[in-house]
Amino acid sequence: MGFGNAGPVILQGKRLLITGVITKDSIAFHAAERAQREGASVLLTSFGRVRRMTERAAARLPQPVEVLELDVNRPEDLEALTESLRQRWGGVDGALHAIAFSPEDALGGRFMTAPASSAVQAFQTSAFSLKALGAAVAPLMPEGSSIVGLDFDATVAWPIYDWMGVAKAALESVNRYLARDLGPSGIRCNLVSAGPLGTVAARGIPGFEQLAALWRQQAPLGWDTADPAPVASTICFLFSDYARGITGEILHVDGGFHAVGAPSTAAD
Ligand SMILES: NC(=O)c1ccc[n+]([C@@H]2O[C@H](COP(=O)([O-])OP(=O)(O)OC[C@H]3O[C@@H](n4cnc5c(N)ncnc54)[C@H](O)[C@@H]3O)[C@@H](O)[C@H]2O)c1
Numbered sequence: 001m002g003f004g005n006a007g008p009v010i011l012q013g014k015r016l017l018i019t020g021v022i023t024k025d026s027i028a029f030h031a032a033e034r035a036q037r038e039g040a041s042v043l044l045t046s047f048g049r050v051r052r053m054t055e056r057a058a059a060r061l062p063q064p065v066e067v068l069e070l071d072v073n074r075p076e077d078l079e080a081l082t083e084s085l086r087q088r089w090g091g092v093d094g095a096l097h098a099i100a101f102s103p104e105d106a107l108g109g110r111f112m113t114a115p116a117s118s119a120v121q122a123f124q125t126s127a128f129s130l131k132a133l134g135a136a137v138a139p140l141m142p143e144g145s146s147i148v149g150l151d152f153d154a155t156v157a158w159p160i161y162d163w164m165g166v167a168k169a170a171l172e173s174v175n176r177y178l179a180r181d182l183g184p185s186g187i188r189c190n191l192v193s194a195g196p197l198g199t200v201a202a203r204g205i206p207g208f209e210q211l212a213a214l215w216r217q218q219a220p221l222g223w224d225t226a227d228p229a230p231v232a233s234t235i236c237f238l239f240s241d242y243a244r245g246i247t248g249e250i251l252h253v254d255g256g257f258h259a260v261g262a263p264s265t266a267a268d
Pocket residue numbers: 019020021022023025026027028046047050070071072073097098099100101125150151152193194195196197198199200201202
């Protein structure tokens with residue numbers, strides 16, 4: 001689903017920190033690309049052994065960008081990130097949290113056997129990290145700034161998603177608490193609850209394809225698991241001043257799947 005470049009841009013002059021780009025398929029890559037086309041300046045983050053992959057993707061953006069080091073679980077990386085942003089830009093107007101990880105034994109139908117340590121790891125990397133990132137960028141954010149995270153609807157239990165689903169429920173709550181604590185500084189915090197998209201993280205979940213097939217069947221607007229553009233556009237909307245009255249919110253970009261209980265064809 002394309003979205004042209006003509007017309008006014010909505011992120012002119014915004015300085016955005018975008019985490020979570022690992023390949024050109026990453027949702028964050030599409031958000032970074034869209035944001036640049038909307039007039040934003042962008043910095044990416046990556047860490048450890050996947051850094052080279054991020055750098056390769058970064059070079060393919062409309063304007064190639066720098067990649068800063070960030071393992072979101074390392075306090076020293078978060079401190080260094082604040083300092084790097086201060087030196088490069090002096091401030092930051094938006095941050096995208098596109099980070100999730102769960103050990104294999106806490107996913108794919110292993111809910112009942114996963115050890116606490118794996119559930120805790122999923123929670124720390126996928127939910128607590130939104131607070132960690134927020135705390136690192138908030139001191140540099142002027143009024144009107146915006147933090148955006150990526151959610152998978154956690155109001156229900158899914159097949160295969162297991163402790164990652166529990167971590168997403170925590171993420172939804174962290175989003176509300178961040179909105180509460182950063183709102184008085186004029187900083188907004190929202191989530192985009194996306195339908196399934198065929199990224200590295202998603203394909204790693206056994207059973208992803210069955211869920212994707214169900215989505216295509218049930219979503220009133222239909223759903224293309226190969227098209228992250230609608231999610232990227234909504235992320236940019238939430239970074240923009242058009243969303244200045246929105247915080248603590250979860251916007252579903254899922255073709256309307258969440259609004260219906262069964263595929264319309266079920267009665268046929
Ligand atoms: N793909 C989907 O179907 C889907 C649907 C809804 C929500 N999401 C969410 O979107 C976000 C981005 O995922 P994606 O699907 O683009 O996959 P992806 O694999 O491209 O991105 C996941 C990112 O998390 C990063 N990451 C993992 N551990 C990290 C750590 N300790 N520190 C810093 N970064 C770390 C990885 O490097 C990677 O860049 C995730 O929060 C995911 O849960 C994805």
